[in-house]
Amino acid sequence: MARVVVNVMPKPEILDPQGQAVAGALPRLGFAGVREVRQGKHFELDVDDSVDDETLQQIAGTLLANPVIEDWSVTRVADQADGAAE
Amino acid sequence: MSARIGVITFPGTLDDVDAARAVRYAGAEAVPLWHADADLHGVQAVIVPGGFSYGDYLRAGAIARFAPVMTPVIDAAGQGMPVLGICNGFQILCEAGLLPGAMTRNAGLRFICRDLWLRVENPDTAWTSEYQANQRILVPLKSGEGRYVADQRTLDELEGDGRIVFRYDAPAPNGSSRDIAGVSSANGRVVGLMPHPEHAIDPATGPSADGLGLFTSVLTQLVDN
Numbered sequence: 001m002a003r004v005v006v007n008v009m010p011k012p013e014i015l016d017p018q019g020q021a022v023a024g025a026l027p028r029l030g031f032a033g034v035r036e037v038r039q040g041k042h043f044e045l046d047v048d049d050s051v052d053d054e055t056l057q058q059i060a061g062t063l064l065a066n067p068v069i070e071d072w073s074v075t076r077v078a079d080q081a082d083g084a085a086e
Numbered sequence: 087m088s089a090r091i092g093v094i095t096f097p098g099t100l101d102d103v104d105a106a107r108a109v110r111y112a113g114a115e116a117v118p119l120w121h122a123d124a125d126l127h128g129v130q131a132v133i134v135p136g137g138f139s140y141g142d143y144l145r146a147g148a149i150a151r152f153a154p155v156m157t158p159v160i161d162a163a164g165q166g167m168p169v170l171g172i173c174n175g176f177q178i179l180c181e182a183g184l185l186p187g188a189m190t191r192n193a194g195l196r197f198i199c200r201d202l203w204l205r206v207e208n209p210d211t212a213w214t215s216e217y218q219a220n221q222r223i224l225v226p227l228k229s230g231e232g233r234y235v236a237d238q239r240t241l242d243e244l245e246g247d248g249r250i251v252f253r254y255d256a257p258a259p260n261g262s263s264r265d266i267a268g269v270s271s272a273n274g275r276v277v278g279l280m281p282h283p284e285h286a287i288d289p290a291t292g293p294s295a296d297g298l299g300l301f302t303s304v305l306t307q308l309v310d311n
Contacts, residue, residue: 010190013237014190014235015190015193015233015235015261017191017192017193017194017195017261018191018195021195063144063148063152064144066145066148066181066188068180068186068187068188068235068236068237069188069190069235
């Protein structure tokens with residue numbers, strides 16, 4: 001089994017009002033120096049070894065992300081034996 | 087025999103009842119379609135109504151787009167069957183690739199619920215033939231993720247091809263690109279919009295009867311299949 005991480009982010013040209021709201025809240029809490037915040041999604045998938053990279057890209061591009069407004073990256077973070085601790 | 091218009095219900099759909107009522111007001115038979123249905127029960131057009139299908143999990147419309155009933159809807163749309171997506175239905179049709187673009191969180195982050203004026207930009211689609219060009223209609227908008235976005239090239243194409251069907255009075259309250267409230271497929275048979283014409287079919291229950299025209303328009307556009 002493998003642990004796969006898929007990160008999904010709004011494309012740079014897409015307005016991210018949620019990220020802007022977070023960025024706007026930080027100075028009010030006394031945190032200075034954060035110029036921009038972009039908010040996205042982080043998925044962790046445990047997949048069988050039979051799932052190849054191309055399939056992972058299809059999973060990300062078909063369901064996890066909407067290619068019209070989002071970019072994504074697929075990363076295999078670690079192979080793990082069945083039942084083993086992370 | 088009156089026309090048969092299908093109205094889809096997904097888990098989390100809210101506006102199927104009003105959409106079916108609008109179909110009946112227009113003089114057609116409203117046929118309930120369930121998300122798990124594998125066929126369209128012989129309907130001649132389909133309405134994908136508003137709500138929060140599958141709790142808007144992942145992205146609005148992202149899960150509903152893969153519901154079993156969407157397979158025959160996409161097939162039928164490809165053969166010219168009129169399909170109307172309202173609000174969450176519009177989001178679903180975009181996710182399904184039947185309409186270009188996508189909806190993101192409102193620019194001001196607030197859920198918007200109010201009656202507003204739209205301009206009918208294209209009266210030549212299957213769902214707007216009863217309107218005049220530039221006619222203004224008063225309908226409710228109620229959405230938190232209603233900001234229409236697409237890349238510049240797509241927006242230019244939509245503009246050039248007359249596929250922007252409805253526009254908000256500028257500036258769009260949700261920040262939609264080019265004040266777009268609704269768009270159509272290239273052949274004008276599939277239309278999606280964020281505001282809710284099905285809530286504006288009778289002054290007794292809505293701000294106007296201006297929305298009824300979508301539901302009467304399609305009755306002139308049906309083909310037997």
